[in-house]
Amino acid sequence: GYYGYDHDDYQKTADWLLSQTKHRPQVAIICGSGLGMLADALKCQDAFHYTDIPGFPQSTVQGHAGRLVFGELKGKTCVCMQGRFHMYEGHSLCKTTFPVRVFKLLGVETLIVTNAAGSLADGLKPGDIMIIKDHVNFPGLGGFNPLNGPNDDKFGPRFPAMSACYNPGLRCLAMDIAKQQGVAELVQEGVYAAVGGPNFETIAEAKLMHRLGVDAVGMSTAPEVVVAVHCGLRVFGISLITNKAEAFSSPPNLLSARDTSRCRSPGI
Numbered sequence: 097g098y099y100g101y102d103h104d105d106y107q108k109t110a111d112w113l114l115s116q117t118k119h120r121p122q123v124a125i126i127c128g129s130g131l132g133m134l135a136d137a138l139k140c141q142d143a144f145h146y147t148d149i150p151g152f153p154q155s156t157v158q159g160h161a162g163r164l165v166f167g168e169l170k171g172k173t174c175v176c177m178q179g180r181f182h183m184y185e186g187h188s189l190c191k192t193t194f195p196v197r198v199f200k201l202l203g204v205e206t207l208i209v210t211n212a213a214g215s216l217a218d219g220l221k222p223g224d225i226m227i228i229k230d231h232v233n234f235p236g237l238g239g240f241n242p243l244n245g246p247n248d249d250k251f252g253p254r255f256p257a258m259s260a261c262y263n264p265g266l267r268c269l270a271m272d273i274a275k276q277q278g279v280a281e282l283v284q285e286g287v288y289a290a291v292g293g294p295n296f297e298t299i300a301e302a303k304l305m306h307r308l309g310v311d312a313v314g315m316s317t318a319p320e321v322v323v324a325v326h327c328g329l330r331v332f333g334i335s336l337i338t339n340k341a342e343a344f345s346s347p348p349n350l351l352s353a354r355d356t357s358r359c360r361s362p363g364i
């Protein structure tokens with residue numbers, strides 16, 4: 097059998113939220129690991145713990161507060177997820193992406209996704225910001241897709257195009273703002289790959305992804321973006337580069353530069 101949600105499930109959660117807050121957000125922001133403090137900057141906040149929201153999935157990851165925060169950011173009404181849901185927590189993909197359809201029903205038009213990611217590109221260092229220009233959804237390519245099951249035509253078509261997931265206008269605007277703020281050297285565009293996790297990549301997997309044109313790798317985001325694009329949301333995405341992906345691949349790579357000369361990884 098198919099254990100997904102139907103339209104009513106999303107609608108009930110959206111209606112409950114609309115009854116609890118006067119905010120009517122145009123923008124939703126999913127805060128990745130360590131980025132939840134953005135929600136604290138919202139003015140005139142209404143905040144809800146996921147445990148108190150009817151029908152909402154529950155967060156199990158450290159560093160994710162598990163709150164939905166409504167408020168004003170620079171004059172725009174926003175809703176922020178402080179903590180997202182990952183496949184490796186044991187959630188089905190329709191559960192990890194449940195909030196995206198709720199946002200659509202709240203009247204949201206633009207979804208901003210953020211995440212922590214490991215760099216596979218020479219020019220991307222820890223601390224840099226990567227504007228996501230496209231993604232590779234490895235679980236999706238293998239058949240783990242949040243759109244599996246009966247299609248809900250009220251949200252979008254059975255076979256949605258994914259050729260322009262990340263809005264070009266918003267990507268340009270973000271680069272212009274980075275220049276204006278004098279941080280352009282920390283910001284560049286790249287391709288994000290989602291893997292299922294929770295283990296980090298092997299060296300061979302990291303090399304494979306690098307050769308396939310992936311710039312940064314993480315364990316989230318792509319399923320949310322698939323669901324958002326399916327239901328017609330405008331998407332902007334950024335990855336905060338937290339590490340070089342290979343650094344997590346094998347113990348020898350974790351040694352200091354002084355030590356690595358005596359333990360080159362054998363033949364990979």
Ligand SMILES: O=P(O)(O)O[C@@H]1C[C@H](O)[C@@H](CO)O1
Pocket residue numbers: 127128129130180182210211212213293314315316317
């Ligand atoms: O929610 P995000 O994607 O920021 O969570 C982080 C990054 C990886 O998905 C995972 C392991 O670091 O946690």
